[in-house]
Amino acid sequence: MKTLFDPVRLGRVTVKNRICRSATEDGMCRDGRATPELYAVYERLAAGGAGLVCSGMREVSPTGLYVPSAAVAWHEDLAEELRPTAEAMHENGAVFVVQLVHSGFKARAVSNPLYAPSDYSGVPGVEAREMTREQIRAVTADFAAAARRVRDSGADGVQLHNAHGYLLSEFFSPCSNRRRDEYGGSTENRARFALEVYEAVREAVGDDFIIGIKTNCSDMIEPTISFDECAWLVQTLRERGLDYVELSGGLIPGAEWHGSLDYPPGEGEPPFYASAAELARRVDIPVYSVAGWRDPELMExxxxESGITGISMAMPFIREPDLPNRWLSGDRSPAKCITCHACGRGSGYAVMCQPKPANADSMGRVECVFNRGKAVE
Ligand SMILES: Cc1cc2nc3c(=O)[nH]c(=O)nc-3n(C[C@H](O)[C@H](O)[C@H](O)COP(=O)(O)O)c2cc1C
Structure with a gap:
C-alpha cells in the first residue's frame, strides 16, 4: 500500500515523501537574482514538508530571458546565490532541484529575432529565427555551465525544462519545428537538441547528481508529438542515466502558458494522469504526475492503482507552502487552491495567491497574453 509519505529513491538520493513542488516561476528576481522575498518563499517551502522542491525556471542564456523579473543561471556567482536555499532545504530534509530553461520564442525580455527551431511570427511583436548549429551548440554549453554552477551550490540536482513551449520542447514538437536538417523531421531528429543537452549536462555534473526532465505527453495543439514519441524520449534518456521524469503537457507558440488546463478542479482524475500511468508502465523510471492534483485521497x-512514483503541484503551494505538513498532521482536506489561475497574472511581478483580476474570465485569464508583469486595469 503506497502512501504520500513513503520515502522514494531518485538516483542515489532518498526523498522523504512522494510530494513534489513543481517548478513555479515566482517573478521575484531583480537583475536575474533572488530577492529577499524569493528567499522567503523557498524557506517556507523548505519547512512546508514537500520531499522534492523544484525551483522556478532559471534561464541558461541571455538569449532566452523570459521576462525582466525572471531568474537566471548564467552568472558566475549562481552557486553563492543558491547556497542558502539549498541549505534551508537540507536543514528541513527536503531535496532541492533547480529547473533550467531557455525560453526560445517565449523570451519576452529579449529583442527580436528570438531563438527558435524554425522561423516564427505567429504572435504580434514576435519575430523568431531558425537557430544555426552554432547557436544550438552555444545554448547546449550554456545548459552544461549552468548545471555545474547549480551543483556547486550544494543543490541536489537539475530539472531540464522540455515542456510548455520553451525552447527544447519547441524543437521536439512538430508544431514548431519544421527544420530540414538533423534537428528536424524524425522523432530522433526533433529530440536531438534535448538529448545533446542531457549528455552535456550529465558530463558537467557527474553521475551522482540528479537530472530530471519535465516533458510533455502531448502538445495539445496540432500537429503534436505523440505519446509514443514522449515515451521514446524518456526511455532513451533513462538508458543514458536520467533520474526521473515529470509528465506535463501543452505548447502554445508564443502565448502565455503554464501547462495548466481548463479542467474543472476536483472533478475526476487530473488531465495528464492517464499518460503518466502509461509511461510508468512502459519505462522503468520514477514518474511524477503534474497538473490538477488537489485531493490527497485521490492522489493515494x-x-x-498505477506505477507512478510521485505527485507534483504548483498552484496549491502558492496558497499553502506547508500543504504536505498539513496533510501529515491529519488535516486531509483538499488543497485550498481553487485553480482560478490568478496567482501568475495581473498584479505586478510577484506570484502570489490573490483575488482574481476584475477583467479575468472564469479561469483567471486576462485578455492580452503578454500582460504578465504589468498591472491589470
Ligand atoms: C505562476 C506559475 C508559474 C509557473 N512557472 C513554471 C516554471 O517556471 N516552470 C515549469 O515547468 N512550470 C511552471 N508552471 C507550471 C506548473 O509547474 C504546473 O505544471 C502547472 O501549474 C500545473 O500544476 P498545478 O495544477 O498543480 O498548478 C507555472 C505555473 C504557474 C501557475
Missing amino acids: RCLN
Whole structure:
C-alpha cells in the first residue's frame, strides 16, 4: 500500500515523501537574482514538508530571458546565490532541484529575432529565427555551465525544462519545428537538441547528481508529438542515466502558458494522469504526475492503482507552502487552491495567491497574453 509519505529513491538520493513542488516561476528576481522575498518563499517551502522542491525556471542564456523579473543561471556567482536555499532545504530534509530553461520564442525580455527551431511570427511583436548549429551548440554549453554552477551550490540536482513551449520542447514538437536538417523531421531528429543537452549536462555534473526532465505527453495543439514519441524520449534518456521524469503537457507558440488546463478542479482524475500511468508502465523510471492534483485521497488512490512514483503541484503551494505538513498532521482536506489561475497574472511581478483580476474570465485569464508583469486595469 503506497502512501504520500513513503520515502522514494531518485538516483542515489532518498526523498522523504512522494510530494513534489513543481517548478513555479515566482517573478521575484531583480537583475536575474533572488530577492529577499524569493528567499522567503523557498524557506517556507523548505519547512512546508514537500520531499522534492523544484525551483522556478532559471534561464541558461541571455538569449532566452523570459521576462525582466525572471531568474537566471548564467552568472558566475549562481552557486553563492543558491547556497542558502539549498541549505534551508537540507536543514528541513527536503531535496532541492533547480529547473533550467531557455525560453526560445517565449523570451519576452529579449529583442527580436528570438531563438527558435524554425522561423516564427505567429504572435504580434514576435519575430523568431531558425537557430544555426552554432547557436544550438552555444545554448547546449550554456545548459552544461549552468548545471555545474547549480551543483556547486550544494543543490541536489537539475530539472531540464522540455515542456510548455520553451525552447527544447519547441524543437521536439512538430508544431514548431519544421527544420530540414538533423534537428528536424524524425522523432530522433526533433529530440536531438534535448538529448545533446542531457549528455552535456550529465558530463558537467557527474553521475551522482540528479537530472530530471519535465516533458510533455502531448502538445495539445496540432500537429503534436505523440505519446509514443514522449515515451521514446524518456526511455532513451533513462538508458543514458536520467533520474526521473515529470509528465506535463501543452505548447502554445508564443502565448502565455503554464501547462495548466481548463479542467474543472476536483472533478475526476487530473488531465495528464492517464499518460503518466502509461509511461510508468512502459519505462522503468520514477514518474511524477503534474497538473490538477488537489485531493490527497485521490492522489493515494492513483498512486496505488498505477506505477507512478510521485505527485507534483504548483498552484496549491502558492496558497499553502506547508500543504504536505498539513496533510501529515491529519488535516486531509483538499488543497485550498481553487485553480482560478490568478496567482501568475495581473498584479505586478510577484506570484502570489490573490483575488482574481476584475477583467479575468472564469479561469483567471486576462485578455492580452503578454500582460504578465504589468498591472491589470
Ligand atoms: C505562476 C506559475 C508559474 C509557473 N512557472 C513554471 C516554471 O517556471 N516552470 C515549469 O515547468 N512550470 C511552471 N508552471 C507550471 C506548473 O509547474 C504546473 O505544471 C502547472 O501549474 C500545473 O500544476 P498545478 O495544477 O498543480 O498548478 C507555472 C505555473 C504557474 C501557475
